[in-house]
Amino acid sequence: MKKACKVVSSYFGPRRGYPQTTTKAISFWRSSILPVQLNVDAGVECDTIIANHDHQPICNGDTRYLDFLNSIDGLKTKNGSIKVVNRPFEDGIGGGFKSRDYAFKKYPLDYEYWFFSEDDEDSWHDGFLSKSIDYLERNLDVAFVCCQFNQVARYKDRPAHCHGAIGCTTSELIQKVISKHGSLPYGEVDLINSSISESASRVGSFYQSFCDAEVDFTYPFLEMGYSLGYLKECVYDFNNPDFNNNNVSIGKIFRKWVRKINWPCAKHGPKIDERDHDKPYTEQFPNDYDKYSLKKGFYKDA
Numbered sequence: 001m002k003k004a005c006k007v008v009s010s011y012f013g014p015r016r017g018y019p020q021t022t023t024k025a026i027s028f029w030r031s032s033i034l035p036v037q038l039n040v041d042a043g044v045e046c047d048t049i050i051a052n053h054d055h056q057p058i059c060n061g062d063t064r065y066l067d068f069l070n071s072i073d074g075l076k077t078k079n080g081s082i083k084v085v086n087r088p089f090e091d092g093i094g095g096g097f098k099s100r101d102y103a104f105k106k107y108p109l110d111y112e113y114w115f116f117s118e119d120d121e122d123s124w125h126d127g128f129l130s131k132s133i134d135y136l137e138r139n140l141d142v143a144f145v146c147c148q149f150n151q152v153a154r155y156k157d158r159p160a161h162c163h164g165a166i167g168c169t170t171s172e173l174i175q176k177v178i179s180k181h182g183s184l185p186y187g188e189v190d191l192i193n194s195s196i197s198e199s200a201s202r203v204g205s206f207y208q209s210f211c212d213a214e215v216d217f218t219y220p221f222l223e224m225g226y227s228l229g230y231l232k233e234c235v236y237d238f239n240n241p242d243f244n245n246n247n248v249s250i251g252k253i254f255r256k257w258v259r260k261i262n263w264p265c266a267k268h269g270p271k272i273d274e275r276d277h278d279k280p281y282t283e284q285f286p287n288d289y290d291k292y293s294l295k296k297g298f299y300k301d302a
Contacts, residue, residue, distance in 0.1 A: 001109060001110060002045055002046075002110060002111050003044050003045040003046065003113060004044055004045065004046045004111055004114070004115065005047045005048070005049050005107070005111040005113075005225065006046055006115040006116075006129065007051050008045060008048060008050050008118065009051050009052075009095075009096030009097070009099040010029075010052045010119040011023040011025075011055065012052070012059075013058060013059065013285075014058075019120075022062050022064060022282060025065065026068050027033060029066075031234060033122060034072060037077055038078070040124050040125070040126060040128070041079065041126040041127065042078065042127070042128060043080065043128070043129055043130025044113075044129050044130040045080060046077075046080050046129055047077075047079075047080035047081055047082070047111070047157055048080065048083060049083045049107070050069065050072070050082060050085070051085055051096070051100060052065075052069060052084065052085065052086045053087060053089065053095060053096060053098075053099050054066075054087060055092075057089050057091075058089070064247065067085070069084045069086070071239070072084065073227070074116045085102065087102040092187075093187075094188065095187065097165070097187065097214075097217060099184060100116050100184055100186075101178075104171075104174055105178075108228060112170065112171055113136070113170055114168065114170070115128075115147075115167070115168045116217075117166050120149065122236040124235055124237055125234070125235050128235035129220035129237065131231060131235055132168035132235070133168065135229060136229075137175040139229055140153070141226060142220035142226065142227045142228065144162060144218045145162065145167050145227065145229045145231060146163065146166070146167045146228060146231075147167040147168065147235055148162070148164055149163045149236070150230055150232065152228050159219050160222070161215045161216075161217070162217075162218055162228060162230075163214070165213070165217035165218060167230075169214070173221065176224065177220045177221070181220060182221070185213060185217050185219065185220065211264075
């Protein structure tokens with residue numbers, strides 16, 4: 001078993017924000033995403049798994065993205081190599097979160113630590129993974145370390161979670177989730193044959209309905225009695241304009257979309273957020289608190 005892998009969920013079809021087309025997506029990968037994979041030092045032995053949600057049924061015959069993925073499959077990186085896996089489109093069910101489940105089930109015994117990221121958010125400083133692993137090894141009550149925005153996310157009427165569900169956990173803990181629920185969490189909305197809402201039913205914006213899935217993704221760890229943690233040291237590269245100019249405000253995303261989760265999780269969880277949205281996060285939750293659990297609340301770093 002190797003030390004670690006990083007899963008980058010990828011998608012080359014229409015999406016809510018840049019890159020909205022196959023041409024733009026391939027260009028973005030070549031100019032921005034691929035250099036991160038090849039040049040950033042994770043700080044530990046690590047393969048990069050590109051878990052691609054294959055949109056062939058709606059690509060109108062434009063399969064250039066498959067040629068591109070084939071061209072980078074097997075490339076050597078600073079810490080390992082790139083592995084490309086393509087999962088079926090399945091009418092768009094699950095998005096990048098089901099791609100994570102697909103990747104893990106393909107390599108369930110190959111890696112001790114798993115880092116999950118997204119193709120439009122994959123911008124890191126050297127050592128991002130070794131620091132995440134070190135945190136998990138020092139804090140055995142933490143099941144998932146959040147690696148974006150240096151905080152555990154807390155929003156009204158939603159359990160604590162990691163922004164984008166981006167971060168690191170262990171193979172052992174993932175196996176526990178799958179043993180209990182059958183899979184890692186993902187939204188099970190059929191976005192091609194179901195009309196979710198006027199906007200979400202459009203192919204060009206259907207990925208917005210997956211945004212709630214980031215809340216669900218880490219909830220099983222809380223449910224099992226573990227905490228979520230975050231790194232005080234920023235490992236996300238906010239200075240990379242290729243990625244951060246593409247970030248979109250998600251404040252308007254949670255509107256009227258109907259979602260069906262393949263097992264009960266966040267939407268059935270407790271309402272635990274007392275956040276005052278008119279005050280900065282750091283004023284309400286001091287920086288020296290970096291863990292969260294359903295039972296214990298915030299605790300100082302171990």
